Amino acid sequence: MNRSxxxxxxxWIGAYLFVVLAPLFALLLGDHPPARDFWTEFADxxxxxxxxxIGLQFGLTARFRFITQPWGEDVIYYFHRQLTWVALALVLxxxxxxxWVRPARIAALNVFAAGWRVKYANFSIYALVALTALSxxxxxxxxxxxxxxxxxxxxxxxxxGFGLAHAIAFGFYLQSPLKSGLWVSLVIVWIGxxxxxxxxxxxFFLRRPYRVEAVRRERGDxxxxxxxxxxxxxxxxxxxxxxxxxxxxPLQITxxxxxxxxxxxxxxxxxxxxxNLGDFxxxxxxxxxxxxxxxxxxxxxxxxxxADDPPVLIAGGIGITPMMSMLRTMAxxxxxxxxxxxxxxxxxxxxxxxxxxxxLETRLDLEVVHVLEEPPPDWTGERGRLSLKTLKRCVRAPxxxxxxxxxxxxxxxxxxxxxLAELGVPISRYHSERYSFA
Ligand SMILES: Cc1cc2nc3c(=O)[nH]c(=O)nc-3n(C[C@H](O)[C@H](O)[C@H](O)COP(=O)(O)OP(=O)(O)OC[C@H]3O[C@@H](n4cnc5c(N)ncnc54)[C@H](O)[C@@H]3O)c2cc1C
Numbered sequence: 001m002n003r004s005x006x007x008x009x010x011x012w013i014g015a016y017l018f019v020v021l022a023p024l025f026a027l028l029l030g031d032h033p034p035a036r037d038f039w040t041e042f043a044d045x046x047x048x049x050x051x052x053x054i055g056l057q058f059g060l061t062a063r064f065r066f067i068t069q070p071w072g073e074d075v076i077y078y079f080h081r082q083l084t085w086v087a088l089a090l091v092l093x094x095x096x097x098x099x100w101v102r103p104a105r106i107a108a109l110n111v112f113a114a115g116w117r118v119k120y121a122n123f124s125i126y127a128l129v130a131l132t133a134l135s136x137x138x139x140x141x142x143x144x145x146x147x148x149x150x151x152x153x154x155x156x157x158x159x160x161g162f163g164l165a166h167a168i169a170f171g172f173y174l175q176s177p178l179k180s181g182l183w184v185s186l187v188i189v190w191i192g193x194x195x196x197x198x199x200x201x202x203x204f205f206l207r208r209p210y211r212v213e214a215v216r217r218e219r220g221d222x223x224x225x226x227x228x229x230x231x232x233x234x235x236x237x238x239x240x241x242x243x244x245x246x247x248x249x250p251l252q253i254t255x256x257x258x259x260x261x262x263x264x265x266x267x268x269x270x271x272x273x274x275x276n277l278g279d280f281x282x283x284x285x286x287x288x289x290x291x292x293x294x295x296x297x298x299x300x301x302x303x304x305x306x307a308d309d310p311p312v313l314i315a316g317g318i319g320i321t322p323m324m325s326m327l328r329t330m331a332x333x334x335x336x337x338x339x340x341x342x343x344x345x346x347x348x349x350x351x352x353x354x355x356x357x358x359x360l361e362t363r364l365d366l367e368v369v370h371v372l373e374e375p376p377p378d379w380t381g382e383r384g385r386l387s388l389k390t391l392k393r394c395v396r397a398p399x400x401x402x403x404x405x406x407x408x409x410x411x412x413x414x415x416x417x418x419x420l421a422e423l424g425v426p427i428s429r430y431h432s433e434r435y436s437f438a
Contacts, residue, residue: 012071020052023186027173043097044173050090051163053083054128055190057156062197063244063299072301073242073257074434081135088132091125091163117169124162131155144279149254153194160187198253202296205250208232209292210270215285220350222275222318223285224261227293234268235297239325240304240405240433243297245272247287250294256280259321259407259433260298263328270295273352275318302433304405310337312395314416316344316386316408320352322433323407331363339364342394344371344386344412348379369394386412388419399423404430 024045035041060067060080068076099105108114111122131152138148164187167174174180210227218224229235235243237260244255262271276282287293304311304326313323320343330337345351348370357368371382371390382390395402404425406416413432420430 008069016056020049020056023052023182024048026182027179030178031176033172033175037101039097039101043094043101046090046097047094047163048167048173050087050094051160051167052186053087053090054156054160054163055187057083057087058190058193058197062193063201063296065299068299069301072431072433073299074432074436078434084132084135088128091128095121095125117166120162120166120169124159124166127155127158127162131159146254153198153253157191157194160190199251202246202250202252202294205246205294205296208235209294210234212287212289212291212293213269215287215289217285218273218352219354220275220317220345220352222273222352224271224273225284225287225293226262227270227272227295229268229270230292234270235295236267237264237298238303239264239329240302240322241298241300242322242433243270243272243295243299246294246296247284247291250296255294255296257299257435259300259325261321261324261328263332264325265329265332273318273321273324275352277318300433302405302407302431304403310402311339312402312404313339313341314344314386314404314406314408315341316412317346318352319406319408319412319433319435321407323405324353324356326405327357327360327364327366331360336365339366340395341366341368342371342386342390343368344373344408346372347374348372348376386415386419388422391416391419391423400425400429402429405433406430407433407435410434410436 027048057080060076060083063073071079095105095108099108108118109122111119114122134143134148134151134155138145143151164183167183168180171180174183209230211230212225213228214224214226216224216226237243239260242257242259244257246252246255258272258274260270261273262269274281274284276285302322311326313326315323323341323343327339327341329335330339341357343351343357348354351370357366360366361368369382371384371386372379373383373385375381375383382394384390391399399420400423402425404416404420406413408416413434417430417432421427
């Protein structure tokens with residue numbers, strides 16, 4: 001890890017911890033009730049910390065660029081998922097410790113018999129448990145991404161709302177109007193962030209629509225949508241970044257993320273290449289030419305800079321799209337860096353952009369190595385799944401001096417990252433874009 005990356009990471013984590021813990025320590029300022037036994041105080045402290053973490057989850061997923069840098073959205077969403085476990089553990093430990101200190105408190109678990117202030121706590125915990133269970137079991141129970149996303153937001157609001165109601169109703173630390181005011185304001189800010197992300201900001205995108213100018217069929221059950229900015233200059237992006245696409249209205253709760261596939265040097269016209277993987281992507285194949293759509297972007301830190309020389313691109317399946325944007329932009333800029341693209345696919349017929357990559361090999365100092373899982377009988381190239389052996393055969397040593405960009409299906413990305421770690425490549429030299437946030 002280079003020093004500036006480590007420094008920014010430490011700053012980011014320090015800022016996060018400060019924002020989580022500051023409201024907790026604010027409770028200790030000024031007058032406060034006489035201290036109780038250590039474990040009761042501890043149980044309360046972790047409940048406040050849990051509530052603070054849940055509230056900040058709204059900020060983590062609010063698509064603020066100053067928050068997602070230097071990590072990239074996929075890392076932030078990973079962090080968001082892991083933090084849900086931490087919040088859940090803290091919030092569950094709160095009643096567990098209180099009952100352990102005084103076993104008679106077990107009666108509080110009977111939500112019908114308990115008083116309102118305890119009921120609030122029960123509701124908050126149920127909402128958080130349901131939210132976590134649905135996030136991890138969504139695919140197993142066949143819940144669509146859109147339905148899950150809407151439920152997720154409602155459950156998060158319930159968890160925070162009832163959690164705060166419980167803290168205020170109990171009143172121990174929030175007796176002073178100043179302190180309860182502080183926590184109520186915090187919750188208003190968290191909910192305000194949600195309203196801003198889902199309603200206010202999308203409203204501005206209404207005035208920046210795109211029109212579907214062309215739909216091209218591509219190899220590998222994919223289509224390219226060419227989108228023309230309608231009445232504005234269009235957004236600028238760096239090759240490797242992505243945007244959230246909405247086809248009905250930017251005000252819908254769930255947009256779908258897609259990498260820009262076109263050159264960053266073409267202004268006003270953007271191409272997205274999309275593989276048919278579900279209901280939304282299937283419908284894009286028959287989208288009407290001229291239809292209005294909206295893009296919220298650019299996002300992401302999966303970008304190459306001039307210092308990344310010589311780059312190695314490792315793509316699997318539709319993970320080729322950000323690489324195409326990089327290669328097309330390099331061609332437009334007459335960038336003569338030596339580039340290696342290792343491109344893994346199931347079979348030869350499904351290699352998206354196969355012909356264009358051949359053409360790009362003549363315009364750039366580009367070498368494309370195809371890795372096929374089910375190659376045709378006369379295939380003499382790389383076969384099987386991408387592995388350490390593939391990298392050793394394709395990448396010229398010293399491995400540690402190159403910069404790697406990886407995008408593709410999860411198993412391929414795990415294999416590529418494990419292989420690079422085994423080759424001793426430092427983590428600061430490889431960059432990954434994962435196509436699953438949820
Ligand atoms: C940063 C990023 C860039 C991407 N770029 C491309 C690209 O260039 N080309 C391409 O074909 N695909 C890309 N994807 C994947 C694409 O977003 C999903 O395949 C698409 O949203 C699936 O929607 P669906 O309704 O058709 O399928 P579903 O069956 O609903 O979803 C399939 C899976 O895709 C994921 N997904 C679905 N909807 C969303 C959403 N709104 N937000 C996040 N994840 C979702 C979920 O994990 C889901 O299980 C990208 C994903 C990410 C995170």
